[in-house]
Amino acid sequence: MQKSDPETLLPLTPAVFHILLALVGCDRHGYGILQEVNDSTEGTLHLGAGTLYRSIKQMLAKDLIVEWDERPDIELDDQRRRYYRLTDFGERVLKAETERLEHLLRIARARQLSLRSAATNEEGSFS
Amino acid sequence: MTTHSGHILAPSKRLYRWLLRAYPPEFRQQYGPQMTQVFLDCCRTAYQASGTRGVLRLWIPTLGDLISNAIAEHVSTLILKLRKYPSLLNTQGIAVFQKRGDSMLHITNGDTVGETLRQTSLPGNILVWRDVLHEGPTPAHLSLEQMSQVRAQFLANCALGPYETILADFLSRDTTLAQFLIHREVILWFEHDLYDQLQLIQILDWLSHQKLGATSVNLICIDTFPGIANFVGLGQLNPSQLRSLYEKRRPVTKKEIELGSEAWQTFCSPDPKKLETFLHKDTSALPFLKAALLRHLEQFPALQGGLSRTERQILEVVASGIQKPVEIFQATQKKEESPFMGDASFWFYLSRLCTGTNPFLTRVDGSPVSFPTSNFYDATFQEQVIVLSKEGQQARSGQTDWIRINRGIDRWLGGVHLQGPEAAWRWDIQQATLVQI
Numbered sequence A: 001m002q003k004s005d006p007e008t009l010l011p012l013t014p015a016v017f018h019i020l021l022a023l024v025g026c027d028r029h030g031y032g033i034l035q036e037v038n039d040s041t042e043g044t045l046h047l048g049a050g051t052l053y054r055s056i057k058q059m060l061a062k063d064l065i066v067e068w069d070e071r072p073d074i075e076l077d078d079q080r081r082r083y084y085r086l087t088d089f090g091e092r093v094l095k096a097e098t099e100r101l102e103h104l105l106r107i108a109r110a111r112q113l114s115l116r117s118a119a120t121n122e123e124g125s126f127s
Numbered sequence B: 001m002t003t004h005s006g007h008i009l010a011p012s013k014r015l016y017r018w019l020l021r022a023y024p025p026e027f028r029q030q031y032g033p034q035m036t037q038v039f040l041d042c043c044r045t046a047y048q049a050s051g052t053r054g055v056l057r058l059w060i061p062t063l064g065d066l067i068s069n070a071i072a073e074h075v076s077t078l079i080l081k082l083r084k085y086p087s088l089l090n091t092q093g094i095a096v097f098q099k100r101g102d103s104m105l106h107i108t109n110g111d112t113v114g115e116t117l118r119q120t121s122l123p124g125n126i127l128v129w130r131d132v133l134h135e136g137p138t139p140a141h142l143s144l145e146q147m148s149q150v151r152a153q154f155l156a157n158c159a160l161g162p163y164e165t166i167l168a169d170f171l172s173r174d175t176t177l178a179q180f181l182i183h184r185e186v187i188l189w190f191e192h193d194l195y196d197q198l199q200l201i202q203i204l205d206w207l208s209h210q211k212l213g214a215t216s217v218n219l220i221c222i223d224t225f226p227g228i229a230n231f232v233g234l235g236q237l238n239p240s241q242l243r244s245l246y247e248k249r250r251p252v253t254k255k256e257i258e259l260g261s262e263a264w265q266t267f268c269s270p271d272p273k274k275l276e277t278f279l280h281k282d283t284s285a286l287p288f289l290k291a292a293l294l295r296h297l298e299q300f301p302a303l304q305g306g307l308s309r310t311e312r313q314i315l316e317v318v319a320s321g322i323q324k325p326v327e328i329f330q331a332t333q334k335k336e337e338s339p340f341m342g343d344a345s346f347w348f349y350l351s352r353l354c355t356g357t358n359p360f361l362t363r364v365d366g367s368p369v370s371f372p373t374s375n376f377y378d379a380t381f382q383e384q385v386i387v388l389s390k391e392g393q394q395a396r397s398g399q400t401d402w403i404r405i406n407r408g409i410d411r412w413l414g415g416v417h418l419q420g421p422e423a424a425w426r427w428d429i430q431q432a433t434l435v436q437i
Helices: A014-022 A030-040 A049-061 A088-126 B002-022 B025-084 B111-118 B144-157 B163-178 B194-207 B239-246 B254-267 B272-278 B289-297 B309-319 B325-334 B343-354 B390-396
Strands: A065-068 A083-086 B104-108 B125-128 B185-191 B216-222 B361-363 B386-388 B409-414 B416-420 B425-428 B433-436
Touching: A014 A030, A014 A049, A014 A088, A030 A049, A030 B025, A049 A065, A049 B025, A083 A088, B002 B025, B025 B163, B104 B111, B111 B125, B111 B239, B125 B163, B144 B163, B185 B194, B185 B239, B194 B216, B194 B254, B194 B289, B216 B239, B254 B272, B254 B289, B272 B289, B272 B409, B272 B433, B309 B325, B309 B343, B309 B361, B309 B386, B309 B390, B325 B343, B343 B361, B386 B390
Parallel strands: B104 B125, B104 B185, B185 B216
Antiparallel strands: A065 A083, B361 B386, B409 B416, B425 B433
16 A cells, blocks of 8 residues: 555644754754744744644654654754754655745745736726 | 834734633644744734834734634544543544443454444443555554554545544544553454554554553454354354354463564555565565555555456456446455455556546446445446446557556555556566566
């Protein structure tokens, strides 16, 4: 049998989407994820610890991420921290969500363009 | 910073830890220390940026985050618990039907038989085992609860439902089983095929670790029924026919429990050769077990072509000109001595042959084959015409190997995980034996 279709998990909540993004190519602990989300969204998305760990719980259950034992630098790091890593399935879900958002964006842009051109025509008729 | 910040960080930490009591205990136990750590990290950053005022400002969104997530987590936990106790929540998908009296516990294979049992005059509770153990992982040395978690994850990954719902169903099932001693009698209702025999040996293995006390455990296990020419399973019987079997029940013997337990542990072993060896033993105490487990071994990828018996049968059926999905399923079932696979499992086999780098099956017009996402089969799905691809035709004449041309395998068969560019074990069709590669 196969993994569930990523499409069935869409749409993702903003928190889950940004946590997945934060884990692309880099294992992070909880606070590291918060910092990355804060930086990448230029401070527009503030995740609290409650939202972060409820999301992590759900993402672990859905096999989007796994807890990872290895630490980037044992010397510098706190042993108590738990690190999280994106799974292959998590990456597929992230891609699917990105494609969904791109599709929405295309629709929105097309609509804006048509509105703009309609407005231009109306303006034209007055001139 | 530590000296000066201590006056605000220490009480903040204490208060935050106290407020975590708002979360359900399981969640608090699992994530409480990490949440506190993250909150403290945020406090330090806020203090560095804006001093005490920064920490105080941080408390405003923190309280909102804490309250809203604590409520949400309580709701999730409550839903899970309600699903665990079916008498509190009557929803579809609950494994146990409450029925008049609790003097008997009827354990059976699926919902159809469970529903028919409910229509009989037999009193007691009905427990539907409901697990396709011939698909997916059943690793060795797991408790029933651990196994349920593994199975729920596998079935959720197959998109057969949300993990939490499936797990709640299994936990409800396991809780009912664990309380079997409150019943005067337990009756195991099973048939002869692989699906049922695996459920039976899993239950017998569990019973082998229990003290049966005053509860009598009885077995009804058949492969024929008078008047039914092509008996496939208990689901074919009406309430009156099913009721008549009750009189023919017989106590489960110690020998059956021991044999069932050994069979289950062997099935869950990562070494499939143990299962093959087991089949050379005397298994007559459970007369249908040998044929069923042999059928399981035939699901290993063949030495000749890399396909399971189900997949080989699919190719044969399609090559014979049967090309619509439901008809392919029906024709494939007819090739089985004892059909065991439901349609939901079957679509996974069919879809596997339609996907991969070099699919063996394709739609006649070359477009991708679609598969149902629910029990409802619409015309688009049913009317698809599926044919052999070029590779599929080569496979039929033994010129190509599925695993080799589709970049390996990742499949569990009981306790055996076949993974990598080559399957570690294959089934030699000609010699009817497993071969280690």
